[in-house]
Amino acid sequence: MSTETSPTPARLNHAAVVALIGRDIVNGKYAVGEILPFEEEFVEKLDVGRGVIREAIRVLAAKGLVETRPKRGTQVLPSSMWQLLDPEILFWRIGQDFDPKFLRDLTDLRSMIEPAACALAAERASDPELQLIAALTRELNYAKDDELAFIEADLKFHRTIMQSTHNEILVQIGVAIESVLRLSVEVTVGIGHGRRIEEHEKVANAICNRQASKARNAMADLIGLNVLDIASILGPAFSNPKK
Amino acid sequence: MSTETSPTPARLNHAAVVALIGRDIVNGKYAVGEILPFEEEFVEKLDVGRGVIREAIRVLAAKGLVETRPKRGTQVLPSSMWQLLDPEILFWRIGQDFDPKFLRDLTDLRSMIEPAACALAAERASDPELQLIAALTRELNYAKDDELAFIEADLKFHRTIMQSTHNEILVQIGVAIESVLRLSVEVTVGIGHGRRIEEHEKVANAICNRQASKARNAMADLIGLNVLDIASILGPAFSNPKK
DNA sequence: AATGTCAATATGTACGACTAATTAATTATT
DNA sequence: AATAATTAATTAGTCGTACATATTGACATT
Numbered sequence: 291m292s293t294e295t296s297p298t299p300a301r302l303n304h305a306a307v308v309a310l311i312g313r314d315i316v317n318g319k320y321a322v323g324e325i326l327p328f329e330e331e332f333v334e335k336l337d338v339g340r341g342v343i344r345e346a347i348r349v350l351a352a353k354g355l356v357e358t359r360p361k362r363g364t365q366v367l368p369s370s371m372w373q374l375l376d377p378e379i380l381f382w383r384i385g386q387d388f389d390p391k392f393l394r395d396l397t398d399l400r401s402m403i404e405p406a407a408c409a410l411a412a413e414r415a416s417d418p419e420l421q422l423i424a425a426l427t428r429e430l431n432y433a434k435d436d437e438l439a440f441i442e443a444d445l446k447f448h449r450t451i452m453q454s455t456h457n458e459i460l461v462q463i464g465v466a467i468e469s470v471l472r473l474s475v476e477v478t479v480g481i482g483h484g485r486r487i488e489e490h491e492k493v494a495n496a497i498c499n500r501q502a503s504k505a506r507n508a509m510a511d512l513i514g515l516n517v518l519d520i521a522s523i524l525g526p527a528f529s530n531p532k533k
Numbered sequence: 534m535s536t537e538t539s540p541t542p543a544r545l546n547h548a549a550v551v552a553l554i555g556r557d558i559v560n561g562k563y564a565v566g567e568i569l570p571f572e573e574e575f576v577e578k579l580d581v582g583r584g585v586i587r588e589a590i591r592v593l594a595a596k597g598l599v600e601t602r603p604k605r606g607t608q609v610l611p612s613s614m615w616q617l618l619d620p621e622i623l624f625w626r627i628g629q630d631f632d633p634k635f636l637r638d639l640t641d642l643r644s645m646i647e648p649a650a651c652a653l654a655a656e657r658a659s660d661p662e663l664q665l666i667a668a669l670t671r672e673l674n675y676a677k678d679d680e681l682a683f684i685e686a687d688l689k690f691h692r693t694i695m696q697s698t699h700n701e702i703l704v705q706i707g708v709a710i711e712s713v714l715r716l717s718v719e720v721t722v723g724i725g726h727g728r729r730i731e732e733h734e735k736v737a738n739a740i741c742n743r744q745a746s747k748a749r750n751a752m753a754d755l756i757g758l759n760v761l762d763i764a765s766i767l768g769p770a771f772s773n774p775k776k
Numbered sequence: 777a778a779t780g781t782c783a784a785t786a787t788g789t790a791c792g793a794c795t796a797a798t799t800a801a802t803t804a805t806t
Numbered sequence: 807a808a809t810a811a812t813t814a815a816t817t818a819g820t821c822g823t824a825c826a827t828a829t830t831g832a833c834a835t836t
Contacts, residue, residue, distance in 0.1 A: 301820090303819080303820085304591070304819080304820090328785095328786065328787090329786075329787075330786085338820080338821090339819095339820055339821040339822070340821080340822080341584060341587075341819090341820065341821070341822095342819085342820065342821085344584075344588065344787085344788085345587065345588055345591045345819095348547075348588045348591050348592055348595075349591055349592065349594075349595040351592075352591075352592040352595040352596055352621075353595055354620075358786095358787065358788095359786090359787075359828085359829070360785085360786055360787045360788070360827070360828045360829055360830090361784085361785055361786050361787070361828070361829040361830050361831095362786080362787090362829070362830075363786065363787080364786095364787090369701060370701065370704060370705070372705075373616060373618075373619060373705075374701060374702050374705055375616075375618060375702065375705070376616060376619075377597075378595075392701075394700075395700045395701055395702045395703070396702065398653065398698070398700050398702070398703065399700075399702050399703065399706075401649070402645055402646055402649040402650075403645055403646075406644070406645040407645075410641065455641070457637075457638045457641050457642075458612060458613065458617060458635075458638055459617050459618065459638045459639065459641070459642050460638070460641065460642065461613060462613065462615075462616075462617055462618070463642075544789085546788075546789085547788075547789085571816095571817065571818085572817080572818070573817090581789080581790085582788095582789050582790040582791070583790080583791080584788090584789065584790070584791095585788085585789065585790085587818085587819085588788095590818095601817095601818065601819095602797085602798075602817090602818075603796070603797045603798055603799090603816085603817055603818045603819070604797070604798040604799050604800095604815090604816055604817050604818075605798075605799075605817080605818090606817070606818080607818090
């Protein structure tokens with residue numbers, strides 16, 4: 291039995307290396323401007339072939355995290371170059387801890403995008419999409435006692451609105467925003483969703499009646515609630531984050 | 534002399550391969566869901582090593598364009614997975630031709646982001662940043678006869694506002710929408726910038742006096758002008774693009 | 777002090793062999 | 807005949823070495 295403990299130390303594959311180094315960069319273990327270890331060092335430290343390291347660094351470069359140059363090595367780029375909305379980078383940043391500053395940035399974005407998207411959806415949504423939105427508000431009601439189902443329905447509600455704008459870019463930003471959204475739902479677990487459901491219904495009704503500005507305002511109200519919820523958990527660090 | 538015609542056919546490097554395949558994907562030469570040629574085929578067709586192909590495909594995968602799996606090959610992902618705001622992807626799409634649909638999507642985004650960003654900037658901008666914004670409006674005036682300088686000053690004006698929100702994500706989105714911005718400036722070359730400068734001054738004044746909602750409205754007006762300019766060039770295909 | 781040359785070095789590329797995983801065809805089973 | 811298990815074929819994944827290329831920094835030259 292003891293012979294089975296480590297059949298082979300489970301060599302890292304390319305994706306694991308990307309995550310390993312990527313996390314260390316976005317979390318500041320490697321400072322901006324710093325040259326990170328040379329290929330050969332990674333090769334022996336992680337016990338993988340050089341190709342794996344190279345491909346991993348290529349991926350990081352594609353995401354704007356690093357830049358490679360002969361003789362100088364691989365340098366960490368300023369964070370203004372990072373593709374912050376890239377799902378992986380987002381995951382590395384959110385997964386770790388909730389940097390209040392970054393959370394506020396995402397909330398800013400959400401406050402700009404979602405209300406405006408509701409207005410667009412009210413104008414552009416197809417009839418089937420409107421029906422889907424209406425159906426989802428009902429589903430929210432059914433699921434109000436099942437936390438997990440409620441969260442999923444909530445997320446799908448917002449996602450559907452984004453899709454109803456018929457704007458590829460907005461759909462994508464919507465996916466990025468989902469992490470804040472999920473947080474704002476999760477922090478309210480157990481305190482009842484009555485108010486939340488009401489607000490969702492207002493949004494849905496406005497969209498389905500094609501009242502653009504009403505939909506915008508309703509969503510702004512909804513987000514306002516969420517922001518209060520988040521702020522009550524994170525305290526002043528969120529509303530007024532350290533620079 | 535004839536021996537010098539082709540010293541070496543200038544082998545493609547990794548970045549060139551990324552651009553080559555990436556362009557073909559975003560422009561639909563490889564359809565969504567399609568399996569693109571196997572590594573070995575690229576190797577002989579492009580006359581490069583297998584590592585180059587692999588690294589290139591890794592980059593494309595990092596940008597969400599493709600997904601690789603053993604035995605199946607490399608498959609083009611649905612465009613909802615593409616990192617549309619990635620500078621390279623943006624360049625491949627914009628550089629080619631102006632897809633009216635995509636242009637409208639970007640304009641939607643701009644209409645949501647920039648006015649709200651002006652409001653934020655009015656609240657959060659530091660004093661030096663306010664001075665910079667003021668200085669840039671003056672620079673716009675000086676440069677009104679030098680088209681190239683005018684465009685650069687215009688872009689820098691908008692960029693500075695984004696930076697004044699102190700929001701990393703907005704700065705990045707700002708960079709992404711710069712391409713539409715550039716277009717909207719370029720289409721008006723030669724017809725005088727008087728009106729445009731006026732509008733910029735309104736925006737700048739509102740921000741510098743920390744009047745958030747006034748700044749929001751001024752920027753919305755400015756964008757409204759730009760949209761009209763673009764629509765007048767592209768015609769109905771822009772305002773009401775084919776799905 | 778400015779410029780040009782050269783050697784050191786880390787990334788860039790190539791090639792060949794092998795591994796691993798997944799699909800599809802084949803065979804065995806019910 | 808339909809279904810499940812087995813096997814074979816294929817393609818991405820990895821490794822290792824050798825060589826090419828480009829950038830840097832030191833040194834020498836003007």
